[in-house]
Amino acid sequence: MKTIRLSIVGFGVVGQGLAELVASKQELLRQQFDLEVALVSVANARHGFIYRENGLDIPLLLELAAQRRPLTEHPGVVGWAQPLDGLLATGDDVLAEATGTNLRDAEPGMSHIRGALMHGIHVITANKGPIALAAHELMGLAKQRNLQLRMESTVMAGTPVISTLREGVAGASVRSIRGILNGTTNYILSAMASGRDYADVLAEAQAQGYAEADPTADVEGYDAVAKILILAALVFGQTLRPDQVVRQGITHVTRDQMLQALREGKRIKLIGSLFFNENEQLQARVEPITLPEQEVLAQIEGVMNALTFEADTLSQVTIVGPGAGRLQTGQGLLADLIAVSRTIA
């Protein structure tokens, strides 16, 4: 039996989702993967980094988090104010970085991931910022230190698109990607296709928790841009800046445009795309596109996401699945954790 000492830094929805799976999947991990995962440390922005040598009580942690009580109330823990100090002091095997995405400078995730890798700790992350802005540096650092850095959940949550592109079709040359990479905007556009106005649907999505109070990151396409940057780096080996992605959100899509498209047997979707132009330069775009309804992407409704890629050996492959959610995102981290465990002797 292999044992992995896991640290979760960032204990919001995603970090809690992973913790919940680590607890509920204990038996499965032992039986299927001969793997014991001990959650030994957890950090959030409010209460710093806590550590317990023999493992933390996950149900208790989830309870404390739900009640917004300090994680330091967990008995028998030692603490550090800064997650990175705690990580380096305790020497865990794997860091699950799950702090919030920041597309300006990727902090604090960037420092956590860089620091962990520099100190021999494998990293799995759901944080889009560091991978979108610095995949090249971080992947290089991991390779240099012979460590794993995995990020399944940064694109389409636990729906396995990153592992498919990097491992499932290893050896194929991917030529283009396009996808519905943001569930909030797809929910809004799907609802508008039934004849409703943007503002109405947005308000409803906010009420149901599918859209945030400030919906800018979603409806202006910034979230999809982050995912396109990640795919550009991981699949095409190219580091693009956010301003190199041609970006148009959905705020100017009108009900009339939606209905006109429907009458023509078409659908308007917010599509992120990566493809080569005639000069073999990689083009990156996020924009509303009118698709014929026979295309699989046109059929993706509500909060579901989908990604289509073309490769030299495979014509076209499409993956459809959830793109967000507590357990869905936790699942991506769990798969990453299992993949890391396979590389540990």
Added chain:
Amino acid sequence: MKTIRLSIVGFGVVGQGLAELVASKQELLRQQFDLEVALVSVANARHGFIYRENGLDIPLLLELAAQRRPLTEHPGVVGWAQPLDGLLATGDDVLAEATGTNLRDAEPGMSHIRGALMHGIHVITANKGPIALAAHELMGLAKQRNLQLRMESTVMAGTPVISTLREGVAGASVRSIRGILNGTTNYILSAMASGRDYADVLAEAQAQGYAEADPTADVEGYDAVAKILILAALVFGQTLRPDQVVRQGITHVTRDQMLQALREGKRIKLIGSLFFNENEQLQARVEPITLPEQEVLAQIEGVMNALTFEADTLSQVTIVGPGAGRLQTGQGLLADLIAVSRTIA
């Protein structure tokens, strides 16, 4: 740089497809995976097993195969009449087993795979027979000897469904699977949906090479049954016999039924499925099913395949892609080969 000494046993369409990729992807394998693949031996049923210590000339082999000339015309080779004798004598690293599928006793693939594993050789295979009939034995043998046995191409060619189910969503509990797992029947049903008769479309599919002269394996559902057996074993850990799969082919689907379904906004597809009944017993079926057109599976046309699964942590995930073809199947073997190389020190 890692070097893998590869043997391809079975040098028909699939084996040749892999050889072609090994040749054309040399540079990519070096750059992306730090991997050198030397094709040192090849066998077919006509000419036995040939071996060349310093690697075979792949373009020459493909030329000999295309002209149906004996592979032994390749200069500087030593030969064995039986592939297994050659394999064991030469001690290659990886066997690519690509002989034809036989669902009665899985031979000769079964003996090749078993023999290779018993002698310390990793195996990748596109041959459905041994995995459909004996996955449990063969996976156990591989595990015992600490060897890899991979079979991406046995279901949906190189479209990565096996790696997705086993690795991409590792940790998730898959609850059900359904899929369009045979391109020939989907091509026929798609064409019938435009108002044509089964017999007409079958004749056309045969003329175009999408259906074989004896189409029984496809149109009666046996090929899909093999894939359902493989998924039952790999995903649910259950060894089923072919006669435990409820099977109905497409030969009795009429044009009138197709058109009736269309009028109701539905499509008839040959669906392979695995799910648990109310007594938690795994049910396996292959049969024509009428699907509402909003379902992604209903939209899959022509020779494309698709598989949908439900998992506890992911709701529903669907993968759409090619299910056959020389390079498409070779791609699955190539991805398997790269995965094996990652486990070799």
